[in-house]
Amino acid sequence: MSATILFWAATIAQIALAIAMVLASVRMIRGPRAQDRVLGLDALYSNSMLLLLVFSIRTGNPLYFEISLIIGTLGFVATVALAKFIMRGEVIE
Amino acid sequence: MNQASDLPLWAALLIAIFLLIGAGLTLIGSFGLYRLRSFYDRIHAPTLGTSWGTAGIVIASIVYFSVVESRLILHHLLIGAFVTVTTPVTLILLSRAALYRDRAENGPDIPLLEPPNNPSEVSSTEKESADSHNNTHTIEK
Amino acid sequence: MSRLFPYPLLVVSLVITWLMLAGFSLNQFLLGLITALIAALGLAALSPVKPRFRRWDLLPKLFAIVFYDIVRSNIAVAGIILHGGKRIGKSSFMAIPLDLRDPTGLAILAVIITSTPGTAWIDYNSTRSILILHIFDLVDKTAWLNLIKNRYEYLLREIFE
Known part of the structure; x- marks a missing residue:
């Protein structure tokens, strides 16, 4: 019984997060401006981090926790770098 | 799902509820990111995923691994703390970049704070140094 | 030491x-x-500025308030997005003069405002100490001003100044 509940909850959560990743990547591809794309990439990163956490619950493997921590760190650094770039890279100084 | 069969029912229900809350809020946030019209509206949407979206899934993981290994496992809280500390930094930097670009292009409805005799370059570098201070402090706490 | x-x-x-x-x-x-x-x-x-906590005892109160507000605004913003972006007020910018000067307090205020859905910290002018917020569903400006000044800034000033 509890295995069934957990299985369906994890499946629904994974589907929801996968749809969320698709929506974030649509925003990243469509833009219209650079800051919208960076925001979409940031949301994509945090959604994939959460998807890996759900994956670790589903498989019972605690290793995915570390992968999601690394993804979170990389997403943070990437977004900060890109935000600095669109602030300084295009406007004439 | 190896160890899941010997999970008590209350734990399974608790995990399921928090998983669905977290994933649902993240989905709503991303849907808002896709749907809303202007950039400044869209910047509100991902905070749903980074506040209670993350919290729900982190709580579900803590309950699951604590029950399965029958000891308190808290290291998932680190992801929650990390996301809470880093999201403001990225969103503030991003919205400031957007504001900077919109001001440079004289976009509509953009608040202009600096008076004309106060060059914006000076104050923006000042703000950056203040921000890096803020950043180290947040991490130190 | x-x-x-x-x-x-x-x-x-x-x-x-x-x-x-x-x-x-x-x-x-x-x-x-x-x-x-x-x-x-x-x-x-x-050598960054060291944070000084004057009132440790108020931190749990701040956490409780912020926790409650984040839950409430999550529900509010999720409702607005699900209704296709229709809302009572409109989204707009808002300038708030701040009295809080402590860098740690400002950092915590930034974390609170950004992680609450519905409010976004856009810019802060440190020379004139004016904060620009973006509010997702702005109906009453004085209510928001009241919220930021009396609910968060007052407590943060008590804690840090």
Whole structure:
């Protein structure tokens, strides 16, 4: 019984997060401006981090926790770098 | 799902509820990111995923691994703390970049704070140094 | 004391983080402690302003208020997005003059405002100490001003100043 509940909850959560990743990547591809794309990439990163956490619950493997921590760190650094770039890279100084 | 069969029912229900809350809020946030019209509206949407979206899934993981290994496992809280500390930094930097670009292009409805005799370059570098201070402090706490 | 052990909060939180990641044992505690002390010395070389807590006892109250507000605004913003972006008010910018000067307090205020859905910290002018917010569903400007000034800023000033 509890295995069934957990299985369906994890499946629904994974589907929801996968749809969320698709929506974030649509925003990243469509833009219209650079800051919208960076925001979409940031949301994509945090959604994939959460998807890996759900994956670790589903498989019972605690290793995915570390992968999601690394993804979170990389997403943070990437977004900060890109935000600095669109602030300084295009406007004439 | 190896160890899941010997999970008590209350734990399974608790995990399921928090998983669905977290994933649902993240989905709503991303849907808002896709749907809303202007950039400044869209910047509100991902905070749903980074506040209670993350919290729900982190709580579900803590309950699951604590029950399965029958000891308190808290290291998932680190992801929650990390996301809470880093999201403001990225969103503030991003919205400031957007504001900077919109001001440079004289976009509509953009608040202009600096008076004309106060060059914006000076104050923006000042703000950056203040921000890096803020950043180290947040991490130190 | 202050030369060898410059940032006690940083050291304690780094050791706790280390133990949570690596497991609770004496060896890991010593390794984490050495790492944290070196990191604190490294931070001391950058010499940022030290945070001063005047009222520790108000921190739980702040956490409770912020927790409640985040839950409430999550529900509100999720409702607006699900209704296709229709809302009572409109989204707009808002300038708020702040009296809070402490950098740590401002950092915590930024974390609170950004992690609450519905409000976004856009810009802060440190010379004139004016904060620009973007509000997702703005109906009444004075209500928001009241919320930021009396609910958050007042407590943060009590804690840090």
